[in-house]
Amino acid sequence: MWRSKGEKGPGVPGPSSHGLSTLVFCTVLLMTIVGVSVASLLPATHPAHIGTFTVSVLGKYLTYAILAVAVDLVWGYLGILSLGHAAFFALGGYVMGMYLMRQIGSRGVYGNPDLPDFMVFLDWETLPWYWLGFDSFAFTALMILLVPGLLAFLFGWFAFRSRVEGVYLSIITQALTYALMLAFFRNELGFGGNNGLTDFRDLLGYDLRSDNVRLALFIASGVTLLLVYLLCRHILSSRLGRVALAVRDAEHRVRFLGYRVERVKLALFTLSAIIAGLAGALYVPQVGIINPGEFSPLNSIEVVVWVAIGGRGTLYGAVVGAIGVNYAKTWFTTAYPDAWLFALGALFVLVTLALPRGIVGLLRRARR
């Protein structure tokens, strides 16, 4: 009974000696950002030139990586397997989408300056109250952090206080994202129903389709990933991070020692949700659409697999996993569209059976 319920894998790294890995990670990431930027600015005829499409795909991968870091923060360091993190990601995306919808103004298909196209289509008379304020980017930016954060806070407040843990917590996070998906599919909710939000044009007055804005979004994603990584690393090496690790490995003992376990969980869970929302907000302008499909439970579970494959409890493993799996997905879905789900399913099984520490663990073992 003293052992927490099987959360602890043997040899999950503690907080020690992360200076080197952080340095390596940051250097590689910075070099990637600079390299891609330079390559995309080269003339199109140059052999090292990278097209705007590729830049956007890479930017998308980076936002996935941010999401994976958010999941790793709670799963790898706190032992909470969230099967609903895509919900926070999608919420951040929807908030950003609302701002982008308002930026369209009267250039929509119906040319209505006050209402987005889908509201005109559904015969709405006025803008619902919860759409007010999204003309302002500052307000939107605040909401990007606030909406997912608040939901996670409320959810965690109830869940952790009544000590819902382990698989139960996993399943109700899944129910949460499932319920949100059903809700967002409804036209009455006022977020475009099935079609979601799309046809974006401007961001802060710049044309979203221009090459420079695409590149800027890529750089913003990269820099955000860097900052998020440093923030998480900082928190994890602080006192809070050490308690979090202790909670992961022996929750009851930590509680008996007098720590308020639920507060630690709540703080990190909320932070993780905010990071996920941030990733979603960067994701939407780069792919140009957000719809309720983003809430689907499968998405959340895929994120967990990225982290598992990369190696959980390392942060950089999550980044490696997110980018690696998504690169594989892009490749598979063009080369063998039917085989992707086979490959993904096999990855799930293989990683849990053969690679409990992920790619990072494999590399580490090879080095020894």
Add this chain to the structure above:
Amino acid sequence: MCRDRVVPARSPLLLVALITALIPFSSANGAAVVAGDPWLDDLFTEFVEGRGTAPVDALQALANSEREDKRALLEGILDGTLMLHKESTQIVRVEKQDRRYDMFNIVDGTALGEDRSRAFKRLKLDNRLRATLRSLIASLGLRSTDTGERRVAIEALLDKPDTVDAPTLDALIEAESSPELATLLLRVKALQQLGSINPSTRLQAVTILQADLSPDTRRALSRLADADDAPEVREAAQQASAEQARKITLYGYAETLFFGLSLGSILVLAAIGLAISFGVMGVINMAHGELIMLGAYCSWGMQQLLPDSLALALILSLPVAFLFTGAIGIAIERSVIRFLYGRPLETLLATFGISLILQQLVRTVISPQNVPVSNPEFMSGVVQIDGVLELTLNRLWVLGFCLAVFAMLLILLRHTRFGLEVRSVSQNRDMARAMGIRSSRIDSLTFGLGAGVAGLAGVALSQLTNVGPNLGQAYIVDSFMVVVFGGVGNLWGTLVGGMTLGVVNKLLEPWAGAILAKIVVLVFLIMFIQKRPRGLFPQRGRAAEGH
């Protein structure tokens, strides 16, 4: 046949030409149209050519005749399948094929070839003739020897009670052998009597009609309740209306309850296999939904093998699905889950991977589209109660099947050696092993049992919903909710939990809509788990403390 008469016109040319010219107007029986036999020729001539009341009389004569095909003929006239072939002036029965019609003799049904649709003329019908035809057909139905035909005719009468006169009705009531149909006829009579000038007759009619909940009767009674001249009739009608309204509401509740229980039975079937593997073994099987899906495909497969006997196919698909999905379950347990005991989150991920593989396998091997599974005869149709409450048979069967599966599982786990071993392993694995129980074998079998029950659920679901590769996904979240709501490791909890969720869902639907009701239930469950993390019926004692 006209043509036949033209053929001999060869030798004494002039004479024959004269005769043939006269034939259509002066044939032996004097008929202008030909039908099949002389009597019908006359009758249809009368119908087509006659003026004034002649066509009506012709129809009456047909109805009063002793011919066995009179009803078919009347119906043919009414629905326009009897037509006049202009060239041969023959009344024929036509089968319409696009622009060309096949024609048949109306008496013996011999084929007479085909012709352009333009070559035919409809028999002229006005509203008076149509009404006559309908009432004649109805009264023929009333006198039919077949109970089913009589019932149809009587039910038509209930809609239009005035189409039959009182003496005929009395004679019919007198002659009716089936008590049920006699009641219906009495209602017809009562409906007629509502218009009687005698208040006591009307009063009597009201008391008879109170038991009839059909919309027409209710409308007639409420009209009477508002505007009858006699106060006592008014009062009786008001009471009867109120009583009827009460019954209707009651049946409304009963219907909601039925749909709720039906949904609940689906949830229980989907969840109960999960309750075994999750509850008894502490293993999260995310591939459970896909096992259900495979069970449904077994039902489809058996129907493909035995397309002629759907009922047999369905019954056979139960053991087939149980064994098939059970075997897959055991294979999953042996190859993957065995290595992950004590690591529930990893089990969850691995089984999720398996679910993706199974789904994609079905898409690749069979088809990404839904496959058709039909209801055998004993599963289709409705049970009607009082003409208001309709219970669909397939839902009733599934409800019964769910209870049967539940009872069998309960007996299996409570009263067999295997059940005893399963319970002992789930309560204290080490102690059970010390007593000589091979726990790993029990694990496999338990998981196989859960998977097999998922297959059974799939067969049941194939009778209610579309069967496709995504079938399982729709149920996985729901069935987890049921297990968690009912309390892990407790079959009764699963039953009560599933039924409750089903009924609550259906209760919410009228004012919230289907999707919102589902969301409300999910939110409620999320809050419920916060309050009682161990469900409605938590396990108590040492067994609850740890796995």
